[in-house]
Amino acid sequence: MGRNKKVKVAKPPFFKVVRRHWMLLLMLMPAIVYVIVFSYIPMTGVVLAFKKYNYNGGIYFSPWNGLNNFKALMISGKLGMVTRNTILYNIVFITMGVILEMGMAILINEIRCKVFKKTAQSFMFLPYFISWVVAGAIVYNVFNFERGVANHIITGLGSEPFDLYNSPGAWPFLLVFLKAWKQTGYGSVVYLAAITSMDQEMFEAASLDGASAWQKIRYLTIPSLIPTMMILVLLAIGNIFRGDFGLFYQTVRSSALLEPVTDVIDTYVFRLLISSGDVGVSAAAGFYQSVLCFITIMCANGLVKKYNPDYALY
């Protein structure tokens, strides 16, 4: 409109925007109020980690407690263990997730028979549709010591029955399997969508040049999936200090024997809060987790931005 550059760059005046877009702002209001109440105000609640909580004082008026909550957390000696478990489980989940989901998507894409493809995909989606409670019921059905299907088969083969709830060593495998079982069908759809949106002429050209099916997967499909993978992995890395509460809580069912291999930060915080009712210490553990999460996602995103800005989240 014949204005010079300087005016174009300048911010539109506040009241002008409000007057012109009051309806849009009004439409934003519910979400704004929502995140203030359920996200931003709880963020201020992290002060609990530095307070000696009492009921009358509540979150904001309880007396300060310095770093004593964190000291108590350190003394309990479990923080290192749960942090290690959380990270290790998540690293395995992420790696398994990428390999299985991407691999499954590539293989599904190769299948020509539409009925087979549709049916297989529907079946693979089923586990995503159930809650961890139901998944817990399944674990019970299969691995129950006296009546479980697994022991049915094991004893049928002439071996001794296997008591899962007394074998901490078996749990990492079971938990990784469960996670993959529940997640792969859903996760593969994202990759499949990326594959189908790829330029098909590229594949035809490759075929004409004599590329084999394996070469097309290796040199065309997989490289084109890298951006999608980067975003998903980045998101997952940002949550590397956050355990999947449902998975660990519903399948392990708080067993002290299994704690060293199955306890993650989330279940630990929950237990501290609900069982021992120690608000200050559990808030300290939660604060520790939030800060670690924040730092990791910032670092991950920073690295990706440096390496290739197109893949960064923001």
Added chain:
Amino acid sequence: MRKSRNIVRTGKKVRLGADVISVNILAYVVVGAFAIVCLVPFYLIIVASFTPETSLIKNGYPIFPTGEFSLESYGLCLKNPVQILWAYGTTMGVTLAGTCLAVIMSTMTGYVLSRKDFPWRNKFAFFFFFTTLFSGGLVPTYMLCIRYLHFKNNYLALILPMMFSVWNMIIAKSFMAGIPDSISESAKMDGANDFLIYVRLILPLSKPLIATLGLFSALAYWNDWYNSMLYITDEEKFMLQYYLQRMLGSAEAMRLVAEKSGMPITTVPLESMKMAMTVIATGPIVLLYPFVQRYFVKGMTIGAVKG
């Protein structure tokens, strides 16, 4: 891949290469095997739920149907149906209300942020996005909801915590950014306000999006046990999944008590009831799947795009 199809169409006789065949064999075997692995646990649960209790106690959970078909466990689950009906009612009500609210919230917010003529959209987008980077965590949220929002035994505790998701908002935003601006602009010229444009023009064009977000939300609400566990102690207000969780747990506890006190366990058909209850609690949401599947995959494609 395309090549083979073209060959069939043109009718030229070219043999499929060993590479294509080997890829195909691998694909069918791996995908088929994984699909079966996904299905088997459901089959086991269903078979167990139709097996009489006596057989379960004697032989354990069956791998194959035992031949004795029994509806005993379902009968027992429904013998005292008040609690199950309450749980069903609560779950359905919460799922319905929650899903509607969640879809409205995420599409309405997503629409505003997708409007390119709205100068503050990036600022607000970051305002929302920041909540995914840093969170207060369980303890402050819990204390806040219990103390100041009075969530204890309140139905709102089941609906509000999952009503707005930034990820759903981002999906909505990127879907709506694909709707041509000219639609909003021409309606604006005709004097329609932004809310009317959203309701009358944008929403009808966003059916796949609504279906996807609706499914995501419905799934989250139907499968929610966490909020019941945190905030609800009144048995009439339990969600179905939490009811099932309690049943799996308490039945186990009852069994232990029965064993310790030497009472015959067989008087309480716990094992088959657990499985029947699992089927009852899972059924509806799985049955819903075929109807929304085609929207779902479409919507996932949208979700895959960076927000």
